[in-house]
Amino acid sequence: MGSGGMIVLDETSSMVDVAKYFMEFCKSESCGKCVPCRVGTAHMYDLLDKIGRGEGTARDLERLENLCDVVQATSLCGLGQTAPNPVLSTLRFFREEYESKLVREPDSEPALAGEASA
Amino acid sequence: MNVRIVTLSIDGRDVGAREGQTILEVAGENGIEIPTMCNLTGLKPIGACRLCVVEVAGSRKLLSACTTGVTEGMQVTTDSERLRNYRRTILEFLFTEGNHTCAVCVSNGKCELQELARKLGMNHVDVPYRYPRRDVDATHPRFVLDHNRCILCTRCVRVCDEIEGAHTWDVMGRGIDSKVITDLHQPWGSSTSCTSCGKCVHVCPTGALFEKGHSVAEMAKRRQFLPYLSTMRGAKE
Numbered sequence A: 001m002g003s004g005g006m007i008v009l010d011e012t013s014s015m016v017d018v019a020k021y022f023m024e025f026c027k028s029e030s031c032g033k034c035v036p037c038r039v040g041t042a043h044m045y046d047l048l049d050k051i052g053r054g055e056g057t058a059r060d061l062e063r064l065e066n067l068c069d070v071v072q073a074t075s076l077c078g079l080g081q082t083a084p085n086p087v088l089s090t091l092r093f094f095r096e097e098y099e100s101k102l103v104r105e106p107d108s109e110p111a112l113a114g115e116a117s118a
Numbered sequence B: 001m002n003v004r005i006v007t008l009s010i011d012g013r014d015v016g017a018r019e020g021q022t023i024l025e026v027a028g029e030n031g032i033e034i035p036t037m038c039n040l041t042g043l044k045p046i047g048a049c050r051l052c053v054v055e056v057a058g059s060r061k062l063l064s065a066c067t068t069g070v071t072e073g074m075q076v077t078t079d080s081e082r083l084r085n086y087r088r089t090i091l092e093f094l095f096t097e098g099n100h101t102c103a104v105c106v107s108n109g110k111c112e113l114q115e116l117a118r119k120l121g122m123n124h125v126d127v128p129y130r131y132p133r134r135d136v137d138a139t140h141p142r143f144v145l146d147h148n149r150c151i152l153c154t155r156c157v158r159v160c161d162e163i164e165g166a167h168t169w170d171v172m173g174r175g176i177d178s179k180v181i182t183d184l185h186q187p188w189g190s191s192t193s194c195t196s197c198g199k200c201v202h203v204c205p206t207g208a209l210f211e212k213g214h215s216v217a218e219m220a221k222r223r224q225f226l227p228y229l230s231t232m233r234g235a236k237e
């Protein structure tokens, strides 16, 4: 989990909540000097919270993965560079847990009323 | 004084540089512009905004051009699809962490953040806005600090410490809750260390620091004093 430590959880723990727990730690430990870590950890925490509450969309998951990449690659120090790790590892091994919590979006945009009748 | 010359390549171009220069300086001298926000010539570089990150062959990590010295044979890439995407997101971070309503801002049209957004082609913001509650400190007789527009570049902190020598400014708190303060978090107007020189106002890249008496789009910043004063400082040290 980021530091290389091992954590034992049983199958009742939600992996999204686990990632959120670690992100809360990184967000409050961020010193605030560099932008990607200061702002990125806060955004990632918010997105994990939204997905955990069952309100996230597929687009939010895509956003989260993009933020992981940006924060990992551009942060100044090790805290920011490793902050996305818990999200990335839970996504790698338990992606279906994230996906099962997403709001189902309609396959295609509904046609506008005007267009449909025209 | 002996000056050692190093040669390196930036974006495939072979360039010469003096030892001790940063990638950002050498790129600038050769007409290659790297976006920055916290950096300002004349103040110590801190590598905080991360907008100037570049790829250096042989380094797994991206390096900030403002704080990385050039070395012999270095191969630097300042522009790529990947870097452009990162810079765009970092810029979106700056816009979404505060409250920027350019249309009613004293710096509208004269703001470095706004100008960079235009240059990098930021035509929409993908990350959600945070809409934090932030204060305005208008207690100083001549100047105002609007935290809503502060991007925590710490230029004000550095100019006050390094050039004016007053060290009125500092950063309080950590992470997303950090903010700039005067004295030990006292209202600016009651600060006993502030000399009211106004240097902080003029190095501030946004409309976070401005002079009273300016309305929307009227606050132009003047920085002519900085190269002169920082050279004088350097000569003394």
Ligand code: SF4
Binding pocket: B099, B100, B101, B102, B103, B105, B106, B107, B108, B109, B111, B112, B113, B114, B149, B206, B207, B208
């Ligand atoms: S500080 Fe710049 S970006 Fe922010 S509201 Fe003012 S003009 Fe817009």
Ligand code: SF4
Binding pocket: B149, B150, B151, B152, B153, B154, B155, B156, B157, B180, B200, B203, B204, B205, B206, B208, B209
């Ligand atoms: S007040 Fe201006 S100069 Fe100071 S940290 Fe904020 S944006 Fe930067």
